[in-house]
Structure formats: structure tokens, C-alpha cells
Amino acid sequence: MRSAHTVAQVRAAEEALAATLPAGALMLRAAAGLASSVTDLMAGAYGRRVLLLVGSGDNGGDAMYAAAMLARRGARVEVLAVADTVHEAGLAQLLGVGGRRVTLGEISTPDVVVDGIVGIGGRPGLRERAAEAVRAVAGVPMVAVDVPSGVDVDTGRVSGDHVSADLTVAFGTHKVAHLVEPAASSSGVVHLVDLGLELPAAAVTALQQDDIASLLPRPTADAQKYTRGVVGVRAGSRRYPGAGVLSTAGAACGLAGMVRYAGGAPEAVLAAHPEVVVGEGRVQAWVVGSGGDADAASWLRAALGDGVPLVVDADALRHLTRPLERPAILTPHAGELAAMLEVDRAEVEADQLRFARLAAGEYAATVVLKGHHTLVADPDGRVRVTTSGTPWLAVAGAGDVLGGLCGALLAAGLEPADAAAAGAWLHGAAATYASRGGPLSAPRVAAAIPGVVAELLS
Structure with a gap:
């Protein structure tokens, strides 16, 4: 059975698990799963071009830590910030292994785009700066980090601009937006990365x-x-x-x-x-x-x-x-x-x-x-x-x-x-x-x- 948990349930479980782990360990666990999934999608990392679209939250941090792992395997990584601030530790990690920060006009044609704009706490719709970046890479395979940015995570609604992913790498559990339309169609194939979360029974499930x-x-x-x-x-x-x-x-x-x-x-x-x-x-x-x-x-x-x-x-x-x-x-x-x-x-x-x-x-x-x-x-x-x-x-x-x-x-x-x-x-x-x-x-x-x-x- 696939269980789809709410944002509140996931956050509570993440906080409980993080309290038992070294600082940042949970993010690194998620990033490792994301890096593995992106590598599989590209059939390797060496010589591949990866573009990150990142916002100000931890979702962008997950993306940049994962991209640093890809860069160590020989991928050429560029990061485009669509917010005034980004996850500084993740950015420093990425730049330290050869990643490059770019503007919208500087991006080269990537093999894959990673959507780290907003995570499960984001509101439906994208701000214009993020929407412009998403439009600029239309047609390139898109990997969403946890959920496609711009969808309503707890209801499956969509409104305004949002990401339509080919692959969504979900952390810890499925979310309602992965299963319920119309957001489910924007999630593409959903790959679940087990984080070891202790979660309550879910009200939305999918029988197998x-x-x-x-x-x-x-x-x-x-x-x-x-x-x-x-x-x-x-x-x-x-x-x-x-x-x-x-x-x-x-x-x-x-x-x-x-x-x-x-x-x-x-x-x-x-x-x-x-x-x-x-x-x-x-x-x-x-x-x-x-x-x-x-x-x-x-x-x-x-x-x-x-x-x-x-x-x-x-x-x-x-x-x-x-x-x-x-x-x-x-x-x-x-x-x-x-x-x-x-x-x-x-x-x-x-x-x-x-x-x-x-x-x-x-x-x-x-x-x-x-x-x-x-x-x-x-x-x-x-x-x-x-x-x-x-x-x-x-x-x-x-x-x-x-x-x-x-x-x-x-x-x-x-x-x-x-x-x-x-x-x-x-x-x-x-x-x-x-x-x-x-x-x-x-x-x-x-x-x-x-x-x-x-x-x-x-």
C-alpha cells in the first residue's frame, strides 16, 4: 500500500527523526537518494549537464547537496537561483566541487533540470521569476525534489504556473499531490526515497x-x-x-x-x-x-x-x-x-x-x-x-x-x-x-x- 501523508504529518516525523541524528544528516540522506535517482535517469553522471532551479528553502538545499555529489562523479552543474536568498551551506558545498552559479541568460542546454524551487511548505502557483525560469527550460527532462513546485501538496489542486515533472523524487513518504489529480499528472513517475520516518496512518492511500x-x-x-x-x-x-x-x-x-x-x-x-x-x-x-x-x-x-x-x-x-x-x-x-x-x-x-x-x-x-x-x-x-x-x-x-x-x-x-x-x-x-x-x-x-x-x- 502506498500511503500519502499530509505536510503536517511529514514535518512532525522529520523533526522527531532529526532530533536523533547529527545536524544535517537527514538532508544528506535525502540528497543521496536524489543524486542516485538523477544519475539513473541520465544513465550516468560523468559529462552530463545538470541545471538546478533553487529557491530559498531546504528543498533548494537538498538539490544542491545532491548536485555536489553529481559534480564529484563528473557532472557539470549549474545553479540558477529564483529567490533572493538560497540555502548557503548547500551552495557553498556545490561551488566547492566545481558547480557554477548562473543567471537566466547564461544557462547552457542541460541534460536534466532539477526543480528545487519550493518544497512541501510552498503555496500553489509560482512567482514570476521562478515561472520564467521554468518556461526557459521547457522540453528538458525535469526532476522535482519531493513535489513539483507550485502544486498544492495536501489537496492535489493546481493553480497558476507550476512545474510538470518527468520524475519526482519523494522523501520519506508519498504526498497527496503524488496520487490525487490534477497534481498527480504533474508529478510524472514518483520514486520514493526511504528516510526512516515514523509516520501515523494516512487518510489517503493507494492499494497495490x-x-x-x-x-x-x-x-x-x-x-x-x-x-x-x-x-x-x-x-x-x-x-x-x-x-x-x-x-x-x-x-x-x-x-x-x-x-x-x-x-x-x-x-x-x-x-x-x-x-x-x-x-x-x-x-x-x-x-x-x-x-x-x-x-x-x-x-x-x-x-x-x-x-x-x-x-x-x-x-x-x-x-x-x-x-x-x-x-x-x-x-x-x-x-x-x-x-x-x-x-x-x-x-x-x-x-x-x-x-x-x-x-x-x-x-x-x-x-x-x-x-x-x-x-x-x-x-x-x-x-x-x-x-x-x-x-x-x-x-x-x-x-x-x-x-x-x-x-x-x-x-x-x-x-x-x-x-x-x-x-x-x-x-x-x-x-x-x-x-x-x-x-x-x-x-x-x-x-x-x-x-x-x-x-x-x-
């Missing part, structure tokens, strides 16, 4: 393969279809029959024992999934809403009255009242979440963590805010970020598959938060598996789920 494998339901030797869980699907209509087919495809991935279909497109569903039972009956979870059209409201009322957990998607989201009185997973995209909270879509896209948490609290449900890094927010404020997947997953019908998959996991006995987090991760992994780096369609995502599960369980 082992975590997902531990959540997956496994049939016992005496299992039969009813004991493994029955998932009901109310999705699809005469106007949108494909939504019923795809929701059922997700539900019929094999993680639950049986699927009942009670939507508006039974002929299409049976043609694609002859194993599905059409008609009402007892279920352990409902999936409601995709392609529901005019029936979505009545389907939602019926599912809520059944007393079992449910997944609510698409058309049914418009008919929710808050708070819900049943365990539920809601799966909106940004536009649907904006409508649920009566705000603009742009607000949701800019501040995804805040609005996912807000919706989870107001609706008393697990909210899956779908996107590049899907957020799974619980009413208690905990958020799991899904980092599996591929941009090719942005395709019609993929959300229908996700809803059915989450419903199968609910029916198999998982709690809503676990079913949503595991479902979102499997959905992304199945898309990557099916895509093989190229285009894909929603049916191929559904078809790939069993193979991904088999690999996890092996």
Missing part, C-alpha cells in the same frame, strides 16, 4: 497488487452459486440496451456465483450472457442505473427497498436523496458528481479530493469519482486512490462494466469501501491487460477481468 489480492473473495471447497453471492442488475433499456449488456458483463466476471437481470433489455443480455437468470428474485446486492432512462427512478426505489447493498450509477444518480439509508457505492464521473452536489463540473475537476469526500459525507455512501486516478471516498474521510489503468480506458461503456464488477464484489460479501477499491483497481488492471498499449473497447475490459484475478491469486 498484494492489497487487492487479500481482498478478493475465494470460493470454499463446498461453495455453490448461492453461497458465493447473487448480484442483481437493473440496467439497460430499449433505448440503451448496451448498458444492460455491459453492466451484466462486469457482474458476470465470476467473482459472484450468479447474476439476476431485471432491467429493460433482457433479449440483448441473454444473447450475450446465456447464464444470466432474467427476472426478479433474491439477491445479495443490486447494480442500478446504467442506461436506465425513464425507469431509473423506479429501479432505484425498488433496490433501496430490498434491504441489500447497492451500486448506483449513471441515470439513477440523479434520483438519489441524501443521506442514504443502505450501504451503497456511488460511481459518478466529474459531471455527475457536480450535479449531485449542485456545483460546476470545473470545480470538481480542479478539487477532486475535496468534492469526493464531500459527496461521501453528504450521501453517507462510498463515492467512486471516476477519472485518470479514480478516487474511492468513504464517509469517514478515508480515500483510496486507484493508480492502475490506461488512458485507453476512457471509452464508452467502461463505467457500466465497473458498476457491475463492484456489484459482484458486494454480493460476494465485501464491504462497500473494499468492493469499490478492489473493483476500481481490477477495472484499471483489466483495461491495461486488454489494451496491450493500444485501443480497447468495454467488452474487452470485462473479458479480461478473470485473467487479472487469476494472476493475482496465483
